[in-house]
Amino acid sequence: MGALALIEILDRDGSVRHAQKVLAWPLRVGRSLDNDLVLDDPHVAGHHFTVDANEDGVYLAVGDTVNGVEVGPQRLVAGERWQAAASPSTIVAGRSHLRLRLAEHPLSPEVPLTASRRLAPGIAPLAWLVGLNVLAVVFDTFLEVDPEPFPRTVSMTLVGTLAIALGWCGAWTLLSKLFTRQAHFAWHVRVLLTTTLAWEAVHALSSLAGFSFSWPWLPGYAFVVQAAVACLGLYFHLQAVEPHRPIFTRAFGATAFVVSLGLLMWGHWQQTESLRSALFQSAMFPPALRVARPLDTDAFLARLQPLQAELEEKARRPDDSDGTGAEREEEE
Amino acid sequence: MLHGAGTLESDAMKKPAWWSAAFVVAGLWLGGGASAQAPSPAATAASAPLPSVSLSARKVYEQARSQLVQIRTLLKGPGSQLSVGSGFVVSDEGHIITNYHVVSQAALEPDRYKLVYVTADGREFAVQLLQLDVLHDLALLKAAPRTEPFDTLKFRTNMQPLGQGERMYSLGNPLDVGFAVIEGNYNGLTERSFYPQIFFAGSLNPGMSGGPALDQEGRVIGINVARQTGGEQVSFLVPAEFARELLQRGQSAAPLTASVWPIVTEQLMAHQALLTERFIEQGWRASTHPRYQLPVPVDRFMRCWGSSQNSEAGGLSYDRSDCAMDTRIFVGEFNTGSLRTSYQSYDGQKLGSLRFAKRYGELFDAESFQRLSSRHQTKPQCKEDYVERNGLPLRAVVCLRAYKKLPGLYDASVLVATLDHPTSGVQGRFDIEGVNFANAMKLTRHYLEAYGWVRSH
Numbered sequence: 001m002g003a004l005a006l007i008e009i010l011d012r013d014g015s016v017r018h019a020q021k022v023l024a025w026p027l028r029v030g031r032s033l034d035n036d037l038v039l040d041d042p043h044v045a046g047h048h049f050t051v052d053a054n055e056d057g058v059y060l061a062v063g064d065t066v067n068g069v070e071v072g073p074q075r076l077v078a079g080e081r082w083q084a085a086a087s088p089s090t091i092v093a094g095r096s097h098l099r100l101r102l103a104e105h106p107l108s109p110e111v112p113l114t115a116s117r118r119l120a121p122g123i124a125p126l127a128w129l130v131g132l133n134v135l136a137v138v139f140d141t142f143l144e145v146d147p148e149p150f151p152r153t154v155s156m157t158l159v160g161t162l163a164i165a166l167g168w169c170g171a172w173t174l175l176s177k178l179f180t181r182q183a184h185f186a187w188h189v190r191v192l193l194t195t196t197l198a199w200e201a202v203h204a205l206s207s208l209a210g211f212s213f214s215w216p217w218l219p220g221y222a223f224v225v226q227a228a229v230a231c232l233g234l235y236f237h238l239q240a241v242e243p244h245r246p247i248f249t250r251a252f253g254a255t256a257f258v259v260s261l262g263l264l265m266w267g268h269w270q271q272t273e274s275l276r277s278a279l280f281q282s283a284m285f286p287p288a289l290r291v292a293r294p295l296d297t298d299a300f301l302a303r304l305q306p307l308q309a310e311l312e313e314k315a316r317r318p319d320d321s322d323g324t325g326a327e328r329e330e331e332e
Numbered sequence: 333m334l335h336g337a338g339t340l341e342s343d344a345m346k347k348p349a350w351w352s353a354a355f356v357v358a359g360l361w362l363g364g365g366a367s368a369q370a371p372s373p374a375a376t377a378a379s380a381p382l383p384s385v386s387l388s389a390r391k392v393y394e395q396a397r398s399q400l401v402q403i404r405t406l407l408k409g410p411g412s413q414l415s416v417g418s419g420f421v422v423s424d425e426g427h428i429i430t431n432y433h434v435v436s437q438a439a440l441e442p443d444r445y446k447l448v449y450v451t452a453d454g455r456e457f458a459v460q461l462l463q464l465d466v467l468h469d470l471a472l473l474k475a476a477p478r479t480e481p482f483d484t485l486k487f488r489t490n491m492q493p494l495g496q497g498e499r500m501y502s503l504g505n506p507l508d509v510g511f512a513v514i515e516g517n518y519n520g521l522t523e524r525s526f527y528p529q530i531f532f533a534g535s536l537n538p539g540m541s542g543g544p545a546l547d548q549e550g551r552v553i554g555i556n557v558a559r560q561t562g563g564e565q566v567s568f569l570v571p572a573e574f575a576r577e578l579l580q581r582g583q584s585a586a587p588l589t590a591s592v593w594p595i596v597t598e599q600l601m602a603h604q605a606l607l608t609e610r611f612i613e614q615g616w617r618a619s620t621h622p623r624y625q626l627p628v629p630v631d632r633f634m635r636c637w638g639s640s641q642n643s644e645a646g647g648l649s650y651d652r653s654d655c656a657m658d659t660r661i662f663v664g665e666f667n668t669g670s671l672r673t674s675y676q677s678y679d680g681q682k683l684g685s686l687r688f689a690k691r692y693g694e695l696f697d698a699e700s701f702q703r704l705s706s707r708h709q710t711k712p713q714c715k716e717d718y719v720e721r722n723g724l725p726l727r728a729v730v731c732l733r734a735y736k737k738l739p740g741l742y743d744a745s746v747l748v749a750t751l752d753h754p755t756s757g758v759q760g761r762f763d764i765e766g767v768n769f770a771n772a773m774k775l776t777r778h779y780l781e782a783y784g785w786v787r788s789h
Contacts, residue, residue: 143690146647147682214718273711280716280729280747282697286685286754287725294718294725297780301773307713307732308769311742314710315734 003103005051005058007037010090010097013180014244026052029093030063043067043094051084051100058084058102060091069093119187119240126186129193136200137161168192175241184240191240195233202226207283214292219283220276223264231257273314388548392501393513395550396420398483401449402505403430403459403473403542405438408446418504418543418556419449419473422579426475426482429575430542431557432464435471436664439464439592449475452511463582464592466599467661467669468527468574469557471542472582485544487572488551494518502534502556502567504543514540518553522568526607526633526659529568530554536567545569596663597738603661603669604741604767608775611671616782620653624724624750624758626675627782629655634671646682648691661766663738666704668766673779675760685754692749692757699761701731701745709733709743718751722784725751730776735766744772746779 005022007029020037028035032046039048045065052059060082062069068077070092076082088101141154172188206222209215235253242249265275272279295303399421405414417434421427428449438445439461449459463472475482494500498518505511516534532545536559545554554569588595610633617628628636636655643649654674661669676695680688701712714731729747746762762779764772 143687146643146645148645148647214716216716271711278697279701279712279731280714282693284689284693284696284727284749284751286689287751288754290718290725290751292718294720297719297721297777300715300717300719300728300780301777303715303717304730304732304773304776307715311710311713311732311734312739314713315736315739 004053005103006101007051008099008101009039010099012097015181016099022051025058026050029098039093039096041094041096044096048093049091056083060084060100065093067094119182119184119243121186121190126190126193129190129197132197133193134158136197140200165189165192172237172240179241180243182240187240188237191233191236195229195236198229199226202229207281208285208289210281211283211285212289212291216281217276219281220278223277224261227260227264228257231260388499389501389513389515392546392548392550393503396485396503396513396544396546397452397511399485400452400503400511400543401428402508402511402539403428403434404448404450404456405435405445406448408444414445416505416508416539417541418539420485420503420542420544420552421475421482422484422487422552422575423583424482424484425583426477427462427579427583428459428473428475429544429555429579430471430473431555431570432466432469432471433557433662434542435461435464435473436662439471439588440596440664442589442591447473449473460587461592462585462587463578464588464595464599465574465578466596466663467603468570468578469662470555470570470575470578472578472585474587485546485550485552487576488547488549488553490573494547494553496520498547500532500534500545500547500553502532502536502540502543502545502569504536504540504556506537506539508539512540516565516567521571522658524631524633524635524658526610526657528571529557530571532556532567532569533565534567535559535565593737597741600661600663600669600738600741600766601768604771607669607671608767608771611775612778619786621677621758621786623753623786625782625784625786626758626760627673627762627779628653628675629671629673631655633657633659634673643682647680648683648688649679651677666708668735668738668741668743670765671775672763672765673761675758677758678756680755683755688755692759696727696747696749696759699745699747701733703733703743703765708737709735712745719780721781724783724785726780726783727751728780732769732772738766740768741766742769742772744776746776748780748783750783 003021003023004025005027007020007022007027008016009018011017022036027037028047028050029037029039030046030048031039031041031044035047045063045067047063048065049063049069050061052061060069060071060076062076062078062080065078068075070076071082072085072089074082084100084102086105088099088105091098091100137158138154141157142150145153169185169188169192173183173185176182176184176188202222202225206219206225210217210219231253234256235249238249238252264277268275268277401419401421403417403419405416406412407414414437415434417430419428419430419434422429432439435447438447447459447461448456450456457478458476459473460476461471462474464470496517496519500516500518502514502516503511506514514534514536516532519531519533522529522531530545530553532554536556540556541558543556544552545556547553552572552575554571555575556567557570558568560566560568611629614630614632617630620626620628634655634657636653638651638653640651641649652674654672656672657670659670660667678688678692678695680691683691701714703709710733712731712733714729716727716729719726719728727749731745731747733743735741735743742764743766744764746760746764748760750757750759760779760783762775764775767775
């Protein structure tokens with residue numbers, strides 16, 4: 001005789017920890033040893049529920065329990081009954097998550113592996129990313145240090161950067177392992193390397209365009225794009241930690257973006273009363289890269305004129321934001 | 333007020349801070365003997381046989397003793413002492429001359445502070461503020477009427493010039509220890525001061541501010557104002573003629589009961605007009621750089637220093653020039669009314685163009701514009717662009733801040749970086765303090781237009 005149903009005990013991540021075929025009705029579930037399926041869960045009653053069949057089909061009857069049973073979105077109390085649905089249902093008793101699959105339930109089609117393969121990038125793109133990042137670190141170090149200590153500094157910087165990157169990816173790998181039982185190390189490495197490259201590219205390109213075209217606002221607001229890049233990185237890292245909760249990961253990424261942007265803008269405002277990250281554009285490039293035409297002194301000074309009214313207005317506003325005003329009032 | 337010179341009035345005269353400050357700053361001249369000294373000036377004067385030179389000091393002190401006063405700023409209400417300075421009586425009606433910085437707190441915030449004067453015999457009377465001269469750091473006070481007549485000190489006229497090295501006597505109440513006379517020498521006027529100041533070779537101490545400096549006949553030559561903190565016996569006096577002018581101007585003025593910010597603003601307006609005019613008039617020095625014409629002021633009322641560094645690691649080498657005015661106007665809670673220029677000439681041939689550009693940008697970025705707290709000034713507002721001076725491309729940034737309590741006055745900073753060469757360049761900075769908007773623009777133009785190629789280029 002074939003199985004009538006399959007009852008499964010699920011893990012937190014949805015994977016099956018234990019599965020038991022049901023060969024005859026009724027199926028009794030509870031903490032007591034005389035049950036067909038024993039749940040060693042302190043929040044489960046001795047005889048928590050029973051699954052049985054009559055002429056209407058399979059049903060679940062809740063036993064003598066204070067915590068009741070959750071079936072899908074429904075909450076059943078002691079003595080209530082629930083008629084089995086046409087597809088497998090999740091049953092929560094105490095802290096135990098179960099799934100009931102009946103023989104008559106249609107079998108869902110096989111899910112191809114691509115969805116999980118997406119989290120395991122190939123060697124070639126990873127190698128490219130590693131190569132580009134190493135180049136970026138070497139170039140940055142080249143720009144930063146004097147010619148003489150360069151070889152020593154670059155090796156130290158590379159080792160330092162590697163250590164930080166490994167630490168970062170290692171922490172995410174631990175989280176992935178904890179929540180999904182899979183390491184996804186290569187995925188985290190790829191996310192980190194892509195994010196840093198994008199971050200550097202935004203910085204370099206905005207500075208260069210700002211210099212070439214005399215657009216100081218561009219590097220001044222590059223932090224918005226950089227914050228978006230960082231939060232996207234966070235979102236992709238999280239995908240390998242909570243793959244089954246896309247709404248949560250998206251909401252987390254978006255919230256992180258809004259909060260970080262808000263904090264950055266507030267910080268800038270405190271410093272300069274402007275949302276820009278710097279009072280003026282300072283990055284320099286070789287003079288040949290300048291495209292913008294220079295002004296003559298008259299035209300430049302004419303641009304300063306509107307500042308008079310702006311500053312007069314600001315000067316009239318009392319401002320005790322540095323706290324000294326408050327102290328003075330206390331003294332009085 | 334002198335740049336680099338401490339005021340004589342101790343900055344923090346609240347008692348605990350006062351003593352610690354006195355030991356740090358005053359250690360050199362007080363030595364360990366401060367507490368061993370007899371505090372009473374009268375006792376000092378009367379004790380022991382003295383060498384002949386001090387006989388005249390004794391005579392001068394005895395003549396001036398009754399005209400000498402200590403000016404105290406008291407907290408209204410509790411009456412505790414906030415700061416002390418000195419002063420002297422110059423008219424029969426009880427007019428008293430002292431420094432503006434001695435009375436500035438009471439003058440700016442009359443609701444919180446009041447002024448009193450204390451005579452050499454220790455009696456305390458009320459005193460009112462009549463007039464001030466912020467630019468020369470002087471104030472005219474008037475003692476409340478009293479039954480006994482006022483003895484007065486007379487000014488030495490300009491018709492009787494002093495010779496360098498002539499002996500003179502500075503009087504006051506140093507560190508609130510007691511009235512004292514200090515001998516020193518007249519050394520003419522200080523060089524490069526925007527307003528004339530007498531160089532007095534003698535030890536002025538905090539608390540003596542506003543006291544008179546007398547010649548051997550007891551006539552007022554100057555008013556104690558400042559000392560150079562980095563030097564020994566390098567002190568400064570306001571020439572007596574400015575005190576005499578102030579007395580004439582304010583003799584019959586009504587007492588100032590409201591805050592003096594408007595008067596300070598008005599006087600600073602006059603200062604900035606004169607400063608702008610004199611600065612532009614003096615022009616720039618002849619070429620100081622092999623490739624560029626750079627704005628380096630003639631050091632008529634500014635002092636310039638240079639430095640140079642060669643990188644041994646194949647990095648950036650630079651020459652640096654800094655010019656600043658000695659004179660700054662003490663306003664109360666801050667100084668203003670001064671100009672400063674500087675430039676750094678960078679050579680990065682060993683670096684190559686990319687590395688040089690990176691460093692050049694970082695050095696440009698390191699400039700800051702925040703000088704005073706937001707209680708006194710707005711946050712800086714900047715404009716920037718490329719500017720061309722006779723074919724020389726420059727990156728120019730101008731940042732302005734407005735004073736909150738000095739309406740119509742601004743600080744401006746101009747940053748300039750030359751952008752014509754891939755591995756070398758000059759970055760200059762011009763700081764303008766306390767000018768009106770029109771003069772800020774005028775000085776900015778004057779500075780920007782000083783850049784260019786040297787003619788042979």
